[in-house]
Amino acid sequence: MTDKKRNAPARPKSRRSSGVTHVNEPHHDNFTVVGNHLAQHPELSLVAIGLALHIQSLPEGTPIGIKTLAAKFPEGEIRIAAALRELEQHGYLARPRERLQSGQVTTRTISFNKPKLAVAPAAPVPExxxxxxxxxxxxxxxxxxxxxxxxxxxxxxxxxxxxxxxxxxxxxxxxxxxxxxxxxxxxxxxxxxxxxxxxxxxxxxxxxxxxxxxHLPTPPASVTPSRPDPLQTCDGCDRAFRAPRPGRCRDCRPASVAA
Structure with a gap:
């Protein structure tokens, strides 16, 4: 009596996930390391995350003003300015103002690859x-x-x-x-x-x-005080007195009238 062969249970077919599939290759040069705390930040907008990545990839000393960034990317100045404020609020960017030796006030930009507290300006600048x-x-x-x-x-x-x-x-x-x-x-x-x-x-x-x-009330017109008469030298006693024109002082004036 021959034994009947039992069929082995079929392996379940693997189902491909509908999510993202990564194809990762190592970078040996020309790359920037970015933490997931930035790439997956739950509160930053995508514009802010992308802007932070771009800033961290730039060489030291590269200008990153709002007009410079707006000329490079399709986002306008309003969205770029808002994204910079987001990065400042969450500690990825600081823009302290400093006064140069010439007296001119300039803004220094500091980028953090890990969120930091706000950096105080090196020299206080009055608002x-x-x-x-x-x-x-x-x-x-x-x-x-x-x-x-x-x-x-x-x-x-x-x-x-x-x-x-x-x-x-x-x-x-x-x-x-x-x-x-x-x-x-x-x-x-x-x-x-x-x-x-x-x-x-x-x-x-x-x-x-x-x-x-x-509207703010109009300030009252300032009244210019009248200037005092200039000093004159009395023709009678050589004493100084104030009068609009040369002549005699008050004490010498009655005597001259009587004469």
Missing amino acids: PEPSPRPKAPAAGRSATELLAGLRAHDSRLILTERDVHRLAPAVTEWLERGVPPTAVVRTLTSGLPQDPIKHPAALLSHRLSARLPP
Whole structure:
């Protein structure tokens, strides 16, 4: 009686994952080491992560101003400025201001491959006092940068570029009325509702309109004090006295009249 051969159980077919498949090759030159704390940061935007990677790959001393980066990449100055502020907030970038021996104030950029605390400037630089009537181009640029940076204070205040340019004139009106930018940001970000903000642009538009402060009062015209009469030498007693023209002093004047 022959034994019947049992069929071996078929091996389950391997299923290819729908996620990413890595094909890694070693780099021996021209590469930059980046930590996963940056590449997988849960709070940084993709623009900020990419900008940090680009900055860390640059040689020492390469200029990385906003206009320089905007000329190199398709993102505009508003998005690049907001990304730089994100990196500063999370400790990947510091931009302390220093005063040179010539008296000129310059900004020094420091990049960290691991997040650090903010670096204090080497030399204290006093903040310039806000101008009560800033020029229109400068005020417009400050307004757009202020609006784009609101999400650094509250991630629910993310605005589109269209919303930023639409709300910029209202912020400019605040700045032209002598309100410092820090006070405008505080007005727009403090006391926000705890619930999700579905329409951040509408909320900000309402605050900018409802809380607009009045114009600064016009300072009173300064009264120029009248200058005293010049000193004269009395023709009678050679004593000095004040008078609009040469002559005799008060004591000698009656005697001359009587004579």
